[in-house]
Amino acid sequence: MKTVFSPLHAGHADTFELVAGELVPGFEKPSRAEFIRARVESEKLGDILPPQEHDLSAARKVHASDYIDFLSTVWSQWQAAGHTGPAALPYVWPTRGLRADRRPRAIEAQLGYYSFDAGAPFVKGTWEAVKSSCDVALTAAGLVNTGERAAFALCRPPGHHAGSAFMGGYCYINNAAVAAQWFRDHGAARVSVLDIDYHHGNGTQEIFYSRADVQVLNLHADPMAEYPFFLGHADEHGSGAGQGCNHNYPMPAGTAWDEWSLALEDACAKIGACRPDVVVVSLGVDTFEKDPISRFRLKSSDYPLIGKRIRKLGLPVLFVMEGGYAVEEIGINAVGVLTGFEGR
Ligand SMILES: NCCCNCCCCCS
Ligand SMILES: [Zn+2]
Numbered sequence: 237m238k239t240v241f242s243p244l245h246a247g248h249a250d251t252f253e254l255v256a257g258e259l260v261p262g263f264e265k266p267s268r269a270e271f272i273r274a275r276v277e278s279e280k281l282g283d284i285l286p287p288q289e290h291d292l293s294a295a296r297k298v299h300a301s302d303y304i305d306f307l308s309t310v311w312s313q314w315q316a317a318g319h320t321g322p323a324a325l326p327y328v329w330p331t332r333g334l335r336a337d338r339r340p341r342a343i344e345a346q347l348g349y350y351s352f353d354a355g356a357p358f359v360k361g362t363w364e365a366v367k368s369s370c371d372v373a374l375t376a377a378g379l380v381n382t383g384e385r386a387a388f389a390l391c392r393p394p395g396h397h398a399g400s401a402f403m404g405g406y407c408y409i410n411n412a413a414v415a416a417q418w419f420r421d422h423g424a425a426r427v428s429v430l431d432i433d434y435h436h437g438n439g440t441q442e443i444f445y446s447r448a449d450v451q452v453l454n455l456h457a458d459p460m461a462e463y464p465f466f467l468g469h470a471d472e473h474g475s476g477a478g479q480g481c482n483h484n485y486p487m488p489a490g491t492a493w494d495e496w497s498l499a500l501e502d503a504c505a506k507i508g509a510c511r512p513d514v515v516v517v518s519l520g521v522d523t524f525e526k527d528p529i530s531r532f533r534l535k536s537s538d539y540p541l542i543g544k545r546i547r548k549l550g551l552p553v554l555f556v557m558e559g560g561y562a563v564e565e566i567g568i569n570a571v572g573v574l575t576g577f578e579g580r
Pocket of ligand 2: 520559
């Protein structure tokens, strides 16, 4: 299986995040991608290719154009406002009862206008990393579309928490959603997005919620008790033409393979029934028992079984890297899904 990877991810570094009221070093760090790349090499998964550069037209198909423009100008606006701090972070949001129909000029306000949490910090190299991550996903999608059975988009930063016009949870452009739309624009009549990250892919759900041509299935921690909290319940089936095309499998803290794999089985049955032309897998491995910010209990030996089950779908697959914060084991677990898919 070929991997697409860009070293430009490394510019998105030295971030920090608010955890329990204090600023701590960001969990979504460059070493994540480096450990995965090293494992791709040591496991001899296949060639590692650089991304082809794309313009932002594919991203603008699933994200609001003003949001993409915002992302590309945050750092310059932040500096123009006289801020010299290491990162731009939102601290004010248009929550219920306030007005979001008018977008303030101040960059501090726009950071909140275009985010759902303070979990998407901007540093000098963020935009370049975000753009390259999207190019990685599009390049890998192109490999699948020209005959590869599967390909691995080693994306960083991740994307599944990014909605049509919001960032958050370490995500800025929704790489998996951009790839799904790209497949739709390049011959696929239907696409299924299977998100196996520990956290609900709220951004991906929001983007496709009213659409019948992209089925979205999420296996994740119950939002009544876990981030991102405000989307991801089992009664969210889609709206309008998309009714019946969105499936959520919220699960409790402590979930292990026995229960988790039942949800995977049901999701795979629903994908089979949908008969998509291609499957995009949002590959998060923060379901791992040693993940520092998550509370499922999958073991490293479970990840190849995930790949094996996805292979049984008998469909072309694009794997798009999402979360996973146990850095020492992230490569073993993420590449485990891929070698399992290959039947190794
Ligand atoms: N105390 C938990 C804070 C969660 N912060 C964001 C997590 C984003 C996961 C992306 S896969
Ligand atoms: Zn996650």
